[in-house]
Amino acid sequence: MATSSARVDLDGNTIKPFTICMIGAGGFIGSHLCEKLMSETPHTVLAVDVYNDKIKHLLEPDSLPWAGRIQFHRLNIKNDSRLEGLIKCSDLTVNLAAICTPADYNTRPLDTIYSNFIDALPVVKYCSENNKRLIHFSTCEVYGKTIGSYLPKDSPLRQDPAYYILKEDTSPCIFGSIEKQRWSYACAKQLIERLIYAEGAENGLEFTIVRPFNWIGPRMDFIPGIDGPSEGVPRVLACFSNNLLRREPLKLVDGGESQRTFVYIKDAIEAVLLMIENPGRANGHIFNVGNPNNEVTVRQLAEMMTKVNFLYSLVYAKVSGEDSIESPTIDVSSKEFYGEGYDDSDKRIPDMTIINKQLGWDPKTSLWDLLESTLTYQHRTYAEAVKQSIAKAVAN
Numbered sequence: 001m002a003t004s005s006a007r008v009d010l011d012g013n014t015i016k017p018f019t020i021c022m023i024g025a026g027g028f029i030g031s032h033l034c035e036k037l038m039s040e041t042p043h044t045v046l047a048v049d050v051y052n053d054k055i056k057h058l059l060e061p062d063s064l065p066w067a068g069r070i071q072f073h074r075l076n077i078k079n080d081s082r083l084e085g086l087i088k089c090s091d092l093t094v095n096l097a098a099i100c101t102p103a104d105y106n107t108r109p110l111d112t113i114y115s116n117f118i119d120a121l122p123v124v125k126y127c128s129e130n131n132k133r134l135i136h137f138s139t140c141e142v143y144g145k146t147i148g149s150y151l152p153k154d155s156p157l158r159q160d161p162a163y164y165i166l167k168e169d170t171s172p173c174i175f176g177s178i179e180k181q182r183w184s185y186a187c188a189k190q191l192i193e194r195l196i197y198a199e200g201a202e203n204g205l206e207f208t209i210v211r212p213f214n215w216i217g218p219r220m221d222f223i224p225g226i227d228g229p230s231e232g233v234p235r236v237l238a239c240f241s242n243n244l245l246r247r248e249p250l251k252l253v254d255g256g257e258s259q260r261t262f263v264y265i266k267d268a269i270e271a272v273l274l275m276i277e278n279p280g281r282a283n284g285h286i287f288n289v290g291n292p293n294n295e296v297t298v299r300q301l302a303e304m305m306t307k308v309n310f311l312y313s314l315v316y317a318k319v320s321g322e323d324s325i326e327s328p329t330i331d332v333s334s335k336e337f338y339g340e341g342y343d344d345s346d347k348r349i350p351d352m353t354i355i356n357k358q359l360g361w362d363p364k365t366s367l368w369d370l371l372e373s374t375l376t377y378q379h380r381t382y383a384e385a386v387k388q389s390i391a392k393a394v395a396n
């Protein structure tokens, strides 16, 4: 519930209510950001997306305490003249819109490049021309691979943080060759970052760029065949959740040796709210938003999720009477899983200096705890539907 007492920013200044045009509000991050803004702030959100399934609970009924402070505008920013008007009548635009699932990058490279670069151009233009603040969502993937990944496998320098810590104002962007079309996404994101930065330098655009480092939690992507296409390939959390729900082996691409750091969506949203409400500290900055303490290989993630799932199913089995199970893992090649042109980031550890200094933000939630709450959500949301779909498949 938004409190009536005045909210103050990190420097003690009163935060006045303002209007936010949130493009991509119907997605994973957008839905959590809308929840936060509605429940804890007096701000108004113009929620722009082609879908609203993940924010329907915020839009109705009219008796909701924030009714009137969130409006949904169903539009595709590729070709809709209403976009400029929505940006002009807002104080701030947050752009989350993207194709951002790796399975698309090497199979739909043109759509990926258009979505992450071409379609973002009018958003930047309208913000700059109308002197409106922009918070643009980029990705940790703009760093690509670490410098250390090019060292000999047994080089001791691979243990030197200078060869793997990713820092906004010093780390290079290192992508694979052109035929590795996986990098179409990261390259498009890098170029729109450079365009936004140039609009700031040359035309005074007030911008903040966010580089999320694998944010995970409830409502991320979809479960194939349940609330997404059966042949769809979502990001790893949903892939592994789907395997666990269907009691299938978890597939480890190229042995699951790549490393990631995962941050709980609710921790990350705190960082975004600080950026929104502290323009003086956020404007002109690029921010890593991740949790360097939650690093695992993909194989370790699969093992952890299996353990959490097993413990959940032990408790659940007591209630449902179903036997609890442990899913094995199997190794698959990236060519088999993603197709030609796949490539991968080896390691993603965010340097946290700038976000600590500017916004005083640090993540709180351990990987185990975030997996517990997320898998509980996945079970509560999908277990019955998956059971029905399996039964239907067997019957047919």
Ligand SMILES: NC(=O)c1ccc[n+]([C@@H]2O[C@H](COP(=O)([O-])OP(=O)(O)OC[C@H]3O[C@@H](n4cnc5c(N)ncnc54)[C@H](O)[C@@H]3O)[C@@H](O)[C@H]2O)c1
Pocket (backbone or CB within 6 Å): 023, 024, 025, 026, 027, 028, 029, 030, 048, 049, 050, 051, 075, 076, 077, 078, 095, 096, 097, 098, 099, 100, 115, 119, 137, 138, 139, 140, 141, 211, 212, 213, 214, 215, 216, 221
């Ligand atoms: N979730 C993460 O861990 C993560 C990591 C790195 C970067 N990001 C970036 O953060 C942003 C949001 O990511 P997410 O995880 O919420 O993804 P998501 O796919 O759940 O949300 C993106 C939303 O944008 C909407 N959208 C896409 N194209 C659109 C268009 N042309 N017009 C209107 N709406 C459109 C989609 O319908 C979707 O609801 C993306 O820019 C993504 O690249 C996310």
Ligand SMILES: O=c1ccn([C@@H]2O[C@H](COP(=O)(O)OP(=O)(O)O[C@H]3OC[C@](O)(CO)[C@H]3O)[C@@H](O)[C@H]2O)c(=O)[nH]1
Pocket (backbone or CB within 6 Å): 100, 101, 102, 139, 140, 141, 185, 214, 234, 235, 236, 237, 239, 240, 251, 252, 253, 254, 256, 258, 260, 298, 344, 345
């Ligand atoms: O069934 C599976 C699915 C994936 N993997 C491997 O897991 C690693 C992570 O994959 P994923 O979560 O799909 O995406 P990435 O972390 O590679 O990239 C995303 O991160 C940020 C973002 O920009 C937006 O979300 C996006 O690009 C990876 O190594 C897969 O190969 C698996 O083994 N099994």
